[in-house]
Amino acid sequence: MAEAAIKLAQTSAHDNQTKGQGREAPHVRNPYLDARREWNERYGDYISRERSWKLAAMLSSLVALVAVMGVIYIGSQSKFIPFAIGVDELGRAQAYGPVSATNTTDPKIIKASIIQFVEAWRTVSADAWLERKNIFDAYAFVSRTDPAYTTLSEYWQQAENEPFKRAAKETVTVEIKAVFPVTEDSYQVEWVEILRDRQGKQKGEPLRFKGSFHWTQGQLAQVDEKVLWINPFQIYLPNFAWSKVY
Secondary structure, three states: OHHHHHHHHHHHHHHHHHHHHHOOOOOOOOHHHHHHHHHHHHHHHHHHHHHHHHHHHHHHHHHHHHHHHHHHHHHHOOOOOOEEEEEOOOOOEEEEEEOOOOOOOOHHHHHHHHHHHHHHHHOEOOOHHHHHHHHHHHHOOOOOOOHHHHHHHHHHHOHHHOHHHHHOOEEEEEEEEEEEEEEOOEEEEEEEEEEEEOOOOEOOOOEEEEEEEEEEEOOOOOOOHHHHHHOOOOEEEEEEEEEEEO
16 A cells, blocks of 8 residues: 555656656846846837937928028029010011020030121221211120230231221221131131222232131120120130131
């Protein structure tokens, strides 16, 4: 009887030990890990929300800056739209429509300025008032500090080129044949000069010339208002050279 009781106790102990091995080990508490876990749970959400708000604030500031710059740009634009109106031969008004803006360095503007200079420089008119106007127009495209001013003055100071003395015996008409760019800041011009006596009869064959003109654009410190009427885009020719084509 005693032996049977001992075997029963041993069997129960063995069964209890086997069941204990099958269960999970109890959680071991670590005060350092528990504190870190609690910190992450308590403040991690705050940190994440703070980053989100900072990102949102930066994006809002960027959008506001772009909007302000856009308002400044729009405000700086002219609100006036020029409208061209002309008058025909009978005195009736002709509406040509709104005038669109153009680039001041448009090749057409540069070509037109050079052509205007060549025609004013080389033309010789029998009308003294018109000849003085041509001289003034030519000087409107050169600056006193540039070599072109000296070149132009020396040309007219020569006896055979003095415009008023020359106009007493002949006139010169200028025809522009070609204007094309050579570099970004220089153009070549080809033109023909037709000489006539004071009775209007042509003298000899037309003379052919070609010249190279360097151009620049800038605002001078002191500019006469009348000069701006002739050269409103302030295209200046600091250097130019020419030769006769045989």
